Amino acid sequence: MKVLAIETSCDETAAAVFDGQLGRLLGHQVYSQVDMHACYGGVVPELASRDHVRKLLPLIKATLGEAGVQPGQVDGVAYTAGPGLVGALLVGAAVGRSLAFGWGRPALGVHHLEGHLLAPMLEPSPPSFPFLALLVSGGHTLLAEVRGIGRYRILGASLDDAAGEAFDKTAKLLGLPYPGGPALARLAEDGRPGRFKLPRPMLDRPGLDFSFSGLKTAVFVAIRGLTLDQATRADIAAEFQQAVVDTLITKCRRALEHTGLPSLVVAGGVGANKKLRQELDRLGAASGVRVSYPRPEFCTDNAAMIAYAGCQRLMAGECDDLRIRALARWPLDTLPAVG
Ligand code: KG4
Ligand code: ZN
Numbered sequence: 001m002k003v004l005a006i007e008t009s010c011d012e013t014a015a016a017v018f019d020g021q022l023g024r025l026l027g028h029q030v031y032s033q034v035d036m037h038a039c040y041g042g043v044v045p046e047l048a049s050r051d052h053v054r055k056l057l058p059l060i061k062a063t064l065g066e067a068g069v070q071p072g073q074v075d076g077v078a079y080t081a082g083p084g085l086v087g088a089l090l091v092g093a094a095v096g097r098s099l100a101f102g103w104g105r106p107a108l109g110v111h112h113l114e115g116h117l118l119a120p121m122l123e124p125s126p127p128s129f130p131f132l133a134l135l136v137s138g139g140h141t142l143l144a145e146v147r148g149i150g151r152y153r154i155l156g157a158s159l160d161d162a163a164g165e166a167f168d169k170t171a172k173l174l175g176l177p178y179p180g181g182p183a184l185a186r187l188a189e190d191g192r193p194g195r196f197k198l199p200r201p202m203l204d205r206p207g208l209d210f211s212f213s214g215l216k217t218a219v220f221v222a223i224r225g226l227t228l229d230q231a232t233r234a235d236i237a238a239e240f241q242q243a244v245v246d247t248l249i250t251k252c253r254r255a256l257e258h259t260g261l262p263s264l265v266v267a268g269g270v271g272a273n274k275k276l277r278q279e280l281d282r283l284g285a286a287s288g289v290r291v292s293y294p295r296p297e298f299c300t301d302n303a304a305m306i307a308y309a310g311c312q313r314l315m316a317g318e319c320d321d322l323r324i325r326a327l328a329r330w331p332l333d334t335l336p337a338v339g
Contacts, residue, residue, distance in 0.1 A: 001019070001075040002018070002019050003020065004017055005079065005303040006056065006078070006080065006095060006096045007079075007092060007112075007301060007302060007305075008084075009082070009301065010084055010085055011301075012301040013055040014306075015028070015056070015062075015063040016029070017064065017067035017307065025304050025307065027064070028066075028303055033051050037178060041172060045088065049091055052088055076105050076310070077107045077310075078107075078108050078109075078110045078311065078313075079097070079107070079109060082328060082329070082330040083111075083113070084139075086326050086327075090326045101322065106314060108310050108313055108314050110306045111335055114152075114332065114335060115305035116267040117133050117267055118308055118309045119302075119308070120265050120293060122294065122295075122304055122305065123295065126292070129146060129147055131262070131264060131292075132144075132256055132263070133146050134264065134266050135267050137270065138162060138269055139164070141162045141164075142155075142156065142157040143156040144333075145259055154333050155208045155258075156251060158211065158212060160211050161212040164269050166216050167181035167185075169216045170215070171237075173220055173223065174228070174237060184237050185237075185273050185274065187237040188238040191234030193239040193242035195235040195239065198222070199215065200247050201243075202251075208255050210248075215240065215243055245273075245276050248276060249279050252264060263289055263291070264289055264291045265293075266292070266293050267293075267294060272300060312338055316338045
């Protein structure tokens with residue numbers, strides 16, 4: 001089964017083709033709107049929707065060309081149905097549902113976070129079920145026990161800002177351009193953690209929930225009245241990154257001890273962070289747990305992960321009716337199990 005997938009949940013327009021028989025990605029393309037939103041310091045939803053309208057069809061055409069697949073050879077269409085910006089989602093949903101209708105093929109709305117969780121399945125030696133998943137993106141931070149496709153138990157989540165959101169907001173305080181996460185990580189490479197002391201939120205409390213909004217406020221307080229020269233900014237960035245990483249590592253260690261799961265999968269944009277990867281690798285080595293990551297380009301938003309997740313569900317016989325589905329909120333643990 002060859003599945004065309006579409007992702008438009010936020011500020012990336014993406015398309016991909018996955019072959020379920022070969023278990024192989026045939027093509028994928030991402031167009032990022034980052035430059036368009038940068039001058040506003042964040043994503044402007046209406047601009048995002050309008051730009052998806054402009055870019056999506058040419059991108060689908062280019063992706064089918066790259067995959068060497070004719071429209072008549074597509075067996076099903078998967079599109080991100082949520083959670084995300086509803087106007088942006090509607091563009092991908094309307095195009096995906098309509099193409100499938102026109103081609104006489106099934107369509108399926110896919111959960112964006114399921115896509116992220118399953119992204120490591122696209123790598124040459126994918127993890128096997130069950131595993132612990134740490135999902136750290138711009139919109140979500142959660143720990144989940146994954147026993148199979150659609151078998152998700154949420155163990156902990158952020159009570160306020162997501163980890164990526166905290167990176168982006170702190171980067172803004174340090175005068176870095178949007179999107180701040182990667183820029184802050186680069187700045188932190190030249191800095192020393194410890195010169196400024198930031199809290200490690202929620203570590204003194206039991207449980208697996210996170211809270212990152214206080215960390216951003218602590219940075220705001222720490223820099224008040226300071227001259228932000230390059231060395232000071234780098235030291236604050238390093239301490240901030242270390243505080244987020246320490247928090248995520250401690251919660252992962254707790255979750256692994258609590259569940260006894262044999263492996264850990266890391267997904268979402270912040271999963272591309274080098275410092276986090278180094279420390280998770282160390283945790284894995286110390287506790288005998290295998291740690292898997294998607295390649296960095298599949299940590300951030302892409303359609304390859306939606307193609308993989310959609311293909312598994314379409315091959316299991318799932319498909320939508322003629323409704324165009326776009327859900328701003330959609331709890332991950334309400335998805336049906338496959339198999
Ligand atoms: O998964 P993603 O592309 O989009 C969402 O679904 O939210 O994640 C984007 C988030 C942004 O907050 C971005 O700043 C952060 O991931 N990010 C990083 C890094 N690369 C992306 N944060 C820290 N270090 C990075 N290297
Ligand atoms: Zn995402």
